[in-house]
Amino acid sequence: MSRREPGRRLVLAGNVIADLVIEIPALPERGGDVIGSRTELTAGGGFNTLVAARRLGTEAVFAGLHGTGPYGDLVRESLAAEDIGTLLPVRKDGDTGFTVALVDGGGERTFVTSFGVDARLTEAEVARVAGRLRPGDLVQLSGYGLVMPVNGPLLSRFTTELPADITVCFDPAPLVADIPEQVIAPVLARTDWLSANAREARLMTGHKDPRTAATALRKRLTPGAGVLVRADKDGCWLAAPGESPVRVPGFPVRAVDSNGAGDAHVGAFLALLGQGHDPLTAARGANAAAAFAVTRRGPATAPGRAELVSFLGEDPLAERLFGAGPS
Numbered sequence: 498m499s500r501r502e503p504g505r506r507l508v509l510a511g512n513v514i515a516d517l518v519i520e521i522p523a524l525p526e527r528g529g530d531v532i533g534s535r536t537e538l539t540a541g542g543g544f545n546t547l548v549a550a551r552r553l554g555t556e557a558v559f560a561g562l563h564g565t566g567p568y569g570d571l572v573r574e575s576l577a578a579e580d581i582g583t584l585l586p587v588r589k590d591g592d593t594g595f596t597v598a599l600v601d602g603g604g605e606r607t608f609v610t611s612f613g614v615d616a617r618l619t620e621a622e623v624a625r626v627a628g629r630l631r632p633g634d635l636v637q638l639s640g641y642g643l644v645m646p647v648n649g650p651l652l653s654r655f656t657t658e659l660p661a662d663i664t665v666c667f668d669p670a671p672l673v674a675d676i677p678e679q680v681i682a683p684v685l686a687r688t689d690w691l692s693a694n695a696r697e698a699r700l701m702t703g704h705k706d707p708r709t710a711a712t713a714l715r716k717r718l719t720p721g722a723g724v725l726v727r728a729d730k731d732g733c734w735l736a737a738p739g740e741s742p743v744r745v746p747g748f749p750v751r752a753v754d755s756n757g758a759g760d761a762h763v764g765a766f767l768a769l770l771g772q773g774h775d776p777l778t779a780a781r782g783a784n785a786a787a788a789f790a791v792t793r794r795g796p797a798t799a800p801g802r803a804e805l806v807s808f809l810g811e812d813p814l815a816e817r818l819f820g821a822g823p824s
Contacts, residue, residue, distance in 0.1 A: 505771035506631060507550040507557045507764065508584075509543045510652060511639040512615045513576065515568040515595040516541025518756060518795070522602045539795060540575035541596055545757040546637060546668075547581050549764025549786060549799035555771055557764075560584040560626045561642075564614035566592030575797075584629050585622055588614040604752040604791065608671070610641070618648040623655050632662045635767050638684065640670030640697075649680040657683045664771075666690040668763055674700045685717050690770075692725040692763050708744070711736040723776060725783075727762055729755070732784045737776040745780045748788035748808075754798070755791050761799040762787040769818065782818050785809055 518541075519533040543561070551557040559576055563569045565587060572593050576583060594613035600606050630636070638656060643649045656665060667688045673681075685691070691714055693701065698710035701717070707726040711734040714724045724736040732747030765786035769779035782805070789800040789808045800808060802819060809815040 505633045505635055507555055507635045507767050508560050509547050509637045510560045511543040511642045512561050513540060513544040513559055513572050514542040514593055514615060515571050516598050517595060518598045520600045524601060540572050543639060545760030545797050546764040548579050548797045549761040550768035551579050551581055552799055552801040553765060553768040554802060555768035558582045558584055562588055562615045564588045564592040568593040568595055584626050598756050600754055600756055604755045606756045616645045616648060618651050623651050635664045635771050638667045640673045640676055643676045643680050644672045653680045653683050656687050664689045666767055669693050669697045673697050686719060688718055688722055690723050694727045694759055698726045707734045708742050711742040727759055733780055735776060735780045745784055747784045750788045750792050752791040754794045757797060758787045758791045761790040778817055781814055
């Protein structure tokens, strides 16, 4: 790791579950069927965000639930392989949940999720996580956690009670429209950075235009908070605290699998922000990390430092991010 790297951790207060990824030519019609061309079982969910941050040199910790069974074993083995720690012990009353991710011929993904013990958080577990946070930690929350009837209210209260020296990032996730207002409103009031894709931003604001949506989202947050609206190949829109939204261009690539690209963007952005970079530089670095990720098959394809430097080539961003180069 670089000697200039600060010690801020990324702590995922969300879910890491199993991903059953099936590549298909196109989604079938209702009641139809289609033959998959490739199938893979991997760790997914917030795992991709943690991996993206860890590979860029940020300490990353999973603060969610993991169960007993093949999916729980897969999650723990995958976290350990990436040098990512856990804050909670194994739950022995069931297995971790899973997602079926359908990746079509254009690289777009569609999900169906079935939760396990990860949906049954307790007050004691929330208190244990809160007690193990460090000053300066970056805490990542997902709408997947807030939409759950049990976890949602607990995580919402947990978020509102975090000290001011903790940076809260909220990714609303595809099910944001199903999160009860009494759960999401306190989270938005405590959010320092909100990162959403264009669809999620539209669901939260009613605006299709990502720039307009970014402006509207920031109005839902407290003064001093920032917003990112991810726009896939077009990069993202950044509404930094106190500044007008600006488009941060993407990096043109040939996408082969977009599964996990949004998570790679979030993880890279938080890692670079936590390493002391300004929001615009961090957003551009996140665009590069997400572009790299979609050129590889699999959900956890975020680049390491050397890979990102190679991807950027002669772009001055590489020097701004890593100085003389990664170590």
